[in-house]
Amino acid sequence: MRRFLLASVLLLGTSPAAAAWQEARTKHFIIYSEQKTEDLRAYAERLERYDRAVRTVRGMDDPALSDGGKVTIFVLPNVAAVQRLHSFSGSNVLGFYLGRAEGSVAFVPSRIGARTRVEIDADHVFQHEYMHHLQLSDQKSPLASWMVEGIAEFFGTAGVDEDGTVRIGAPPQVRGYMVLEDVGFTTEQLLTGQTPKNAIERESVYGKGWLLTHYLAFDKARAGQLTRYTTALGRGEKPLAAANGAFGDLKKLEAELEKYARGKFNGLNVPPGPKPEVTVRPVSEGQAAIMAVRMRSERGVDKSSAPGVASSARAIGQRYPGDPLVQGIVAEAEFDAKNYPAALAAADRALAADPNNVQAMIYKGRTLAAMAKEKGASADWAEVRRWFIRANRADTENAEPLYLFYQTFADSGQAPTASAKEGLYYAQALAPQDMGLRLAAVRQLLQDNKVAEAEPMFAAIAFNPHLGPSQQTKLAEVMALIRARDGKAALAMIEAEEKKAKEEAAKRA
Numbered sequence: 001m002r003r004f005l006l007a008s009v010l011l012l013g014t015s016p017a018a019a020a021w022q023e024a025r026t027k028h029f030i031i032y033s034e035q036k037t038e039d040l041r042a043y044a045e046r047l048e049r050y051d052r053a054v055r056t057v058r059g060m061d062d063p064a065l066s067d068g069g070k071v072t073i074f075v076l077p078n079v080a081a082v083q084r085l086h087s088f089s090g091s092n093v094l095g096f097y098l099g100r101a102e103g104s105v106a107f108v109p110s111r112i113g114a115r116t117r118v119e120i121d122a123d124h125v126f127q128h129e130y131m132h133h134l135q136l137s138d139q140k141s142p143l144a145s146w147m148v149e150g151i152a153e154f155f156g157t158a159g160v161d162e163d164g165t166v167r168i169g170a171p172p173q174v175r176g177y178m179v180l181e182d183v184g185f186t187t188e189q190l191l192t193g194q195t196p197k198n199a200i201e202r203e204s205v206y207g208k209g210w211l212l213t214h215y216l217a218f219d220k221a222r223a224g225q226l227t228r229y230t231t232a233l234g235r236g237e238k239p240l241a242a243a244n245g246a247f248g249d250l251k252k253l254e255a256e257l258e259k260y261a262r263g264k265f266n267g268l269n270v271p272p273g274p275k276p277e278v279t280v281r282p283v284s285e286g287q288a289a290i291m292a293v294r295m296r297s298e299r300g301v302d303k304s305s306a307p308g309v310a311s312s313a314r315a316i317g318q319r320y321p322g323d324p325l326v327q328g329i330v331a332e333a334e335f336d337a338k339n340y341p342a343a344l345a346a347a348d349r350a351l352a353a354d355p356n357n358v359q360a361m362i363y364k365g366r367t368l369a370a371m372a373k374e375k376g377a378s379a380d381w382a383e384v385r386r387w388f389i390r391a392n393r394a395d396t397e398n399a400e401p402l403y404l405f406y407q408t409f410a411d412s413g414q415a416p417t418a419s420a421k422e423g424l425y426y427a428q429a430l431a432p433q434d435m436g437l438r439l440a441a442v443r444q445l446l447q448d449n450k451v452a453e454a455e456p457m458f459a460a461i462a463f464n465p466h467l468g469p470s471q472q473t474k475l476a477e478v479m480a481l482i483r484a485r486d487g488k489a490a491l492a493m494i495e496a497e498e499k500k501a502k503e504e505a506a507k508r509a
Contacts, residue, residue, distance in 0.1 A: 021288040025279045027051075028065060032283070032291065033075035035110060041278050043075075046160045048276035050127060051134075053166035054155050056270055060138045068358070068398030069430060071097075071104045071133065074295050079109045079122065085299050094122040097129035098299075099433025101399040102362075104133060105298050124172070128156030136432040136460055144233060145465035146190045147226075150209025154217070157210075164272025169217075171265055172210055184208060187254040191229075191243035195469045205465060211261055218266045219256075222247070234456075236483040286320030294329050301336050310337035317346060324354035331363040335370070343367040361391035362401055369404070373411055381412045392423075399431035406440070416444070428457070435461055443494060451487040458482055 024031040024044040028051050033040050055062050076082050079094055085107055086093050095108040106129065109122050131152040135143070143151075157170040184204025185194060190212065196202040216226045225246045232242035247253050283291070293313045301309050313333035320326045327350035334343035344367050350360035365387030372379030385408055391401035402423035409416040416424075421444055428434075428441040438461060445454040462479040464472075474497055481490035 021283045021291050023281055023283050026276055027062075028070055029073055030067065030070050031073045031075065033110065034077070035075060037280050040075075041280055044278045044280075045164075045276045047073075048278070049160050049164050049166055049272065050130075050158055052273055052276075053158065053168060053270035054131065054134055056273075057155075057168060057268060058134075058138065060134065064397075066395050066397040068103055068395050068400065071106060071130065072298075073106045073108060073126075074298070075108055075110050076295075077110055082107050082109050082122075085295060093125070095125040095129075097126065097133065099133055099136070099431075099435075101403045101427060101431040101434040101437045103400070104431075104433055106130070107295070107299070124156050127158060128152045131155045133433050143230065143459075143463055144191070144193055144239065145463055146185075146193075146205050146209040146212065147230070148463065148465050149206045150211075150213035153206055153210035154213045164275070166270040166272075167267055168270065169214060169265060169267030171214075172207065187212065187257055188240075188243070188250045191247070191250065192239040195472060208257075211257060214265060215257055215260045219260075234459075284320075284323055284325070286316070286323035286326040289320070290316045290326050290329050293333065297329065297333055297336065306333075306337040309333050310339060310342075314342070321349055322353050324350040324357045324360065327353070328357055328359035328363065331360055331367075335363050335367050338370070340367050340371055356394050358391050358395050358398060358401075361387050361394065362404065365391065365401070365404060369408060369411060379412065381408055381414075384408055397430060399427040399434070399437065402427035402430075403437050403440070421448075432460070435464070439494070443491060446482075446487040446491040446494075449487055451482055451485045451490070454487070454490075455479075455482050 020034055021032060022035070022037065022040055024033070024040050026044050026048050029044065029047055031040065031044055031047075033043070035043065052062075054060070076085065082095055083093060086096050095106065097106040098104060106126055108126050129152075132148070135148065135151065153172050155168060157168075157172050159167045159170060161167065184200045185196070185208055187208070190204070190208055194201075196205060213226075216222055229242050229246035232245055233239065237245070243250060290313065293309060293316065296305075296309050297313070310333040313330045317326055317330035327346045331343050331346035331350060334340075334346055343363060347360040347364040347367065350357045351364070354360075365384055368380075368384045368387065372381055372384055385405055388401040388405040388408070391398070392405070395401075406416055406420045406424040406427070409420055424437075424441055424444060428437055431437055438457060442454045442458045442461070445451070445457065458479060462475040464475075467475070474493070478490050478493050481487075481493065
């Protein structure tokens, strides 16, 4: 079940006659779009060139990815469609990204036609969020909140020229007033991790974060200072001490930054490199028919919207009983609606048509697990785990079956085996963008008294800039306990907060 909620079933259009959906596959992305073939190919090439440029500048590894590790991108007709899908109650987003163990996804507006400011900004939004995806894939030490957003802005404004050259370092036009007017946080407040108290201060984490990142990247006199700052944070130094030790007089840095904001910004030009490999093909008639349902399901459902999504999926599935991808989507929708017999039947139809359909294996296992929890002592957990093992063998680099295999032990009240723990840690390495999976790995490390190993893994959770002040305070307390190597106290605080969150969610439901 997707862990992001959607308030209502959104009708994006389900008629196969109205959609000429195509799929583009690259090394890092799977893209679904109604664009013309040449436009879709060009878009996919731009994304690949951006990925390569970021990895080149940051010295990142570029391992081979299976489908489970690629980002799936759905290109919607326009910004309004993205906003409706993002939030039924209203939204002003231009595009959004969800990092998850079951496969990271992004929803962006179409670039068909002339480039408008909105379309360029939508690219900025995706590149910013994809930078978070890459940061978490390569994070070796804790990053302060301003760095998380400042680095994402620094790379997020990149432009790709027609010859494939990628230009990095352009100022974020939508935050120009923040950079030039010097409002919001001071440099010292930014470096010491102050919690934003209003919209302007929140915006300055992005705008001034970009400016500080840019300045430290290009000013030769301050070369190496950012690394010293992050190293000090990684050692557990207080933010003020880390900032003073790395940058010296913070008022001097503030004055330099004000002057820098009014000058000419340098940039990096990353050469094109080899032409990216892009494969474009039309999707099947059944997949085109169910695409809108698939997007709603990927975005997330709750108990009020799940039945409607399942009903739509079921109707389309009846027309395409032999399409394994269609039946896999039906299985997921029926599972989300708790129609377990129907979910099993759809998974079986998918597997009959394609015995290697990983989604069907996963949803057969998930459905059997849900039914096993209802059965209690008579449940056959070995049969449940067999499906997750089978899914793992079909796609060894997919985090989801490894994570689900581990979860069966908690669901059954059994202690996880050594292989289950190993699978959990490998799943976390494969999908570090999933905060729920990351927290599960942290908890297991704390339970096994591997507190030092838990610290860097917990850092991305503790320094998440999108959390509210009270959450950030609690996470800072947990991080302090972990750094003091008091794993039991840290685990107790995590579990207390999770219990509180579940109780509050139950009240809202």
